[in-house]
Amino acid sequence: MTISVLGAGGTLGRAFVNFLLKDNKVIAIDCNEWSIASMKNHPNLTKIVDYMGNVRIKADLHIVCSCWKHIEVCEENTFSSWMNNFHQYELFLRNNKGNVIYISSDKAVEPICVYGRQKMYAEKLTIKNNGIVVRMGNIIASSGSTIPIWEEQIRNNDPLTISDWRMKRYWIGVEEAVEKIMSLLPLAKPGNIIVPKCELMTLREIVEAVLKFHHLKQDYPIKLVGKKKIEKYVEKLHWDTERAIKGNENGLIYH
Numbered sequence: 001m002t003i004s005v006l007g008a009g010g011t012l013g014r015a016f017v018n019f020l021l022k023d024n025k026v027i028a029i030d031c032n033e034w035s036i037a038s039m040k041n042h043p044n045l046t047k048i049v050d051y052m053g054n055v056r057i058k059a060d061l062h063i064v065c066s067c068w069k070h071i072e073v074c075e076e077n078t079f080s081s082w083m084n085n086f087h088q089y090e091l092f093l094r095n096n097k098g099n100v101i102y103i104s105s106d107k108a109v110e111p112i113c114v115y116g117r118q119k120m121y122a123e124k125l126t127i128k129n130n131g132i133v134v135r136m137g138n139i140i141a142s143s144g145s146t147i148p149i150w151e152e153q154i155r156n157n158d159p160l161t162i163s164d165w166r167m168k169r170y171w172i173g174v175e176e177a178v179e180k181i182m183s184l185l186p187l188a189k190p191g192n193i194i195v196p197k198c199e200l201m202t203l204r205e206i207v208e209a210v211l212k213f214h215h216l217k218q219d220y221p222i223k224l225v226g227k228k229k230i231e232k233y234v235e236k237l238h239w240d241t242e243r244a245i246k247g248n249e250n251g252l253i254y255h
Contacts, residue, residue, distance in 0.1 A: 007067065
C-alpha cells in the first residue's frame with residue numbers, strides 16, 4: 001500500500017512515517033525543507049517539500065497531520081492560519097483521490113478559539129468527503145506544546161509559567177498515539193471519528209511529572225500568568241450529540 005503523510009516533518013507525522021515504513025511505501029510531505037531533509041533515507045520513502053494544497057499524489061491513503069497548532073499564533077494571524085489550516089486542506093481534497101484520515105484536536109469540540117474552529121470545520125469537511133477523523137488531546141512534548149517551553153525555562157533557571165492550577169488537559173505519547181490510531185482504524189468506517197484513549201491530567205500533575213523527570217524539587221519557582229480567554233479549563237473529546245458505536249482497549253469510534 002502507498003500512504004502519504006502530510007505534515008510528515010512534525011512530531012506526530014514522523015511517528016506515522018516510522019511506523020508505516022515497516023510494511024508500506026510512504027510519501028512524506030511537509031513545507032519545512034529541513035524537517036524533510038533530516039528524515040532518514042529509506043528505500044520505501046519518498047520526500048516532497050511543498051504545501052499541502054499544491055501536491056497531486058497517487059496514494060491509497062492520506063494521513064493529514066499538517067497544521068498550525070499554536071492557538072495564539074492562529075488568533076494573531078487569522079487570515080494566514082485559515083489559509084494554512086483549512087483552505088490548503090480543502091484544496092488538497094479537490095486535487096487528490098484516496099482515503100483520508102484527518103488528525104484533529106479536542107479543541108474542535110465546542111471551540112472558543114480560532115484554531116478550534118478551524119479544526120471543527122476541517123472535521124466537517126472530512127466527514128462530508130467520506131474521510132475518517134482522528135480527534136485527540138495533546139501530544140506529549142510535541143513542538144509548540146507546554147512541556148518544551150517549561151524545559152527551556154528549566155535550562156535557563158527561570159520560573160515555570162503556569163496559567164491556572166484548575167486547568168486539565170488530555171495527553172498521549174506520540175508513539176502510543178500512532179499505535180492506538182492504527183489499532184482502531186479497522187473498526188472505523190467513512191464518516192466516523194476515532195478517539196484514541198488519552199489521559200486526563202491536571203496542570204499540577206503535569207508540572208510534578210516534568211519536575212520529577214528533571215530530578216528537581218517540587219518547590220521549584222512557579223509564576224502564575226492566568227488563563228487566557230481562548231483557553232478552557234477542561235477540553236472535551238466529543239460533542240454531546242455524538243455517540244460511541246465501537247471501540248477497544250485503545251479508544252472509541254464515534255458517529
